Amino acid sequence: MEIKKEQNGNALTVHLAGRLAAKEAKTLEQEVQSSLTGITDLTFDMAGVTYVASAGLRVILLAQDMMDEAGGDMRLVHVGPVVMDVLNLTGFSDFMKIED
């Protein structure tokens, strides 16, 4: 999995590509834990993510919690069909911002 970060002041875009499986979720969790200080505007670009299971969902939820705590804003963009299915099924799409 590729993780590319693009920061502009308080705004951070994390571009993800590949399989967001359990092992990759651990790597992403470390990134999230270490990169969100001072960030109040977070975007996950999911364009290259082919699938996500519960380990990946938990990291996305962790990021959402951190943004909520910081009074910030978070969104997922370019979500593919399989990931969208999972977000719908688990109810994540009810409380997360998902944009084109």
Next chain:
Amino acid sequence: MSDKEAVLTVEATLDGLDVVNEFVDELLKDVPCTDEMRAKLDILVEEVFVNIVNYAYAPGTGQADVRGRISQDSDYIITLVFEDSGKKFNPLERKETLSADAVRKRAKNRQRGGLGIFLVIDIADEIRYEWRDGKNILTVKKRMV
């Protein structure tokens, strides 16, 4: 044509998940399934296997066996049997608490439990748990085409 079958013994670790994925890839090599169907199966395999990684032998490690079979008819039904000799654990025990509504409510309240097995139950066409000869045996079936 007879069904295609294969058996794998693998360390129950997160690195082992890559080995299981390759094993499933090989089983599905000649199956004309869509990328989407394949991705759903990946989710199912990950959830079941990571469950073994996280719970069966914790805090130690151990091995898991995976037996796979593909029916050679137009449905291409895949059967995967996951076995481990770890602690007895029936992931379907709390099945009734895993309705879509309940999971969504919990997600909204930011409770993380049960997500993985909920996905397994949704994706699999059939799922069965047995405890036999000191082993956890979880069988999942899914039509791939």
